[in-house]
Amino acid sequence: MSKSIKLAVLGLGTVGTGVLNLLNDNLAELKRRSGHDITITHVGTRRHRDDIDPNICQESDLMAIVRNPNIDIVIEVIGGQTVAKEVILEAIKNGKHVVTANKALLAEHGNEIFALAEQYHVHVAYEAAVAGGIPIIKVMREALAANKIDWLAGIINGTGNFIMTEMRDKGRTFEDVLTEAQALGYAEADPTFDVAGIDAAHKLALLASIAFGIPLQFDKVYCEGITDITLQDVTYAQELGYRIKHLGIAARRYHDGQQKEYGIELRVHPTLIPEDKLLANVNGVKNAVLVNAHPLGATLYYGDGAGAGATASAVMADVMDLIRVLTVENHGHHVPHLAFIPEALSDTPVLPADQMQTGYYLRLQAKDNLGVLADVTRILSDFGINIDAILQKPAHKQGEVPVIILTLPVIESKMNDAIKKIEALDAITAKVVRIRLDELAS
Structure with missing residues (x-):
């Protein structure tokens, strides 16, 4: 039986606008896939926009939106950690399912958010928080559910990858490429999160929890950026048959000759990779995540890691999953937020940097x-x-x-x-x- 699913989008920046455009462009296809009508009824925005469908209510009071009993799913794309956290927690307490692209918020407060969602029997979906349009969260939580993931390595920040690619291919300095990245909109006016590795560390914390079934522990991720990489080192690395990439790496560590793991490495830093390896050939602003699992082996997931279209695609994929939950009797069964049931999360320690x-x-x-x-x-x-x-x-x-x-x-x-x-x-x-x-x- 067809049902009308009502969405609220909080934030009308690049991603929020992308979600509205995607729904407008692909509405017929989404209805064919879900079997239900999907409508954005409310948007949260500080200023009224004349280019928005007049049938959509534009509201500056975000709490009023998440408390509205007629809304089924709240999409949070406002960013930041203060207001976003408050509205997500309030939405959960009001029985709303939530879709978010907010990797910083989840990496630092996800344990609290997911625990509250479990308490209120709602779901928080976050595919868009890592690697944009690449469905890496879904792959690791579902497609690789029968595997034991031993390690993963990812180029998960497009700005850093663009800078490293330009330095290698065109012999440009870090400072020169960063200025262009800002002009192109790849880097913010304050690029610290990207070039210091913090953005990648947020994403790695999420990937590691899903891979290994551990609580989110962003504070234990070793983080090093690309600001000290010189053209000299890029050149020497090439002479030795390597390329420098900024990677997030999460890996189980085992005692020699034993299957018992003693710890997990979580590290973000510039890395030399042999030039014939797949990750070494991911260039420009593209993202890629290499996952090594047993018994499958190594698999690579590649694509656009940012931008309105890529991120909106991931957001709406989460919406489609939640629609299936909403429209199954008793709300069906969902994949745990961090892939493993909460009571089975491991206390395997994250190893210190040394x-x-x-x-x-x-x-x-x-x-x-x-x-x-x-x-x-x-x-x-x-x-x-x-x-x-x-x-x-x-x-x-x-x-x-x-x-x-x-x-x-x-x-x-x-x-x-x-x-x-x-x-x-x-x-x-x-x-x-x-x-x-x-x-x-x-």
């Missing part, structure tokens, strides 16, 4: 003296760090030489200690540049 394990790219600035390289390699050996490759460039700048060393994976604390020893050598004239390295699956 226990992370990766390979490393090290760039040293050294005096062109006999025996310097031998001293450096001895120090690395003393800490059990194995060298994979060495690149020594011609001497310049008063007899100084750049030396680039690639290492095999090692615990970060050992690398920290080794770098201190190396920097203490008289022949080392600058701080050691360190970029992590991962041999990711194809």
Whole structure:
């Protein structure tokens, strides 16, 4: 039996307008897929807009909208964490299902929000919070439900990926590309969340909880941005057969020779990837997430990670799922918010940063003296760090030489200690540049 589903959209920025446009363009298709009429009856906006359908009520009082008994689903796309949190909690208490694109809010307050939703028997859907139009949340919660996910790695911030791509392809500096990214609308006037890695860390916290069945723990994500990446390092990495990408990585760690995991790594940082790997060839503003699961193996999910169309697509996909819940007797059964039933979430600890394990790219600035390289390699050996490759460039700048060393994976604390020893050598004239390295699956 056909039912009329009434939606409220809170926020009429890029995403909110995109949702209205998508519904207007694809209304017939959405009705064919759902079997029900879908109508946006209210929008929350601070100023009246003449380009909105006059049949839609424009309202500045967001609380009045979420308390309206005639609204079935609330779509929150206002952003931020204060007002958005208040209206989402109020919507839940009023029995409304919620769709949100707010990764920062969920990463930092999702445990509270999801617990309240369980209490009131409603659902909070958030596909648009990670990787835009790529359906990575649905894939991990549903399509990979029979698998044990061992690790995932993602390019989950389009601004950072655009900057790294331009630096590599066109030999441009970070500052130059950032200015263009702002002009193109890829980066905000204050780009800190993007270039410092905070946006990617919010998204990684969500992906990791879904992958491993752990509570959201944004505060334990190691976060490093791309502001210190130089054109020099991009060039040297290419000479060694690598590309630098800004990645979010979540991985189970196991005791040697055992299946029992002892911790989980959550880290966001620039990463050297072999140039023939799939993630190394994701360019521009595109996003991609590589998931390694048992027994399926590695699978890659690629597409637009932002923009009105991509994000609206993810928002409306969540709406369609919630319509099915609303129109099944007793509201049917839903996939748990974090993929695992709440009482089964794991207490596996997130490892501190000094226990992370990766390979490393090290760039040293050294005096062109006999025996310097031998001293450096001895120090690395003393800490059990194995060298994979060495690149020594011609001497310049008063007899100084750049030396680039690639290492095999090692615990970060050992690398920290080794770098201190190396920097203490008289022949080392600058701080050691360190970029992590991962041999990711194809």
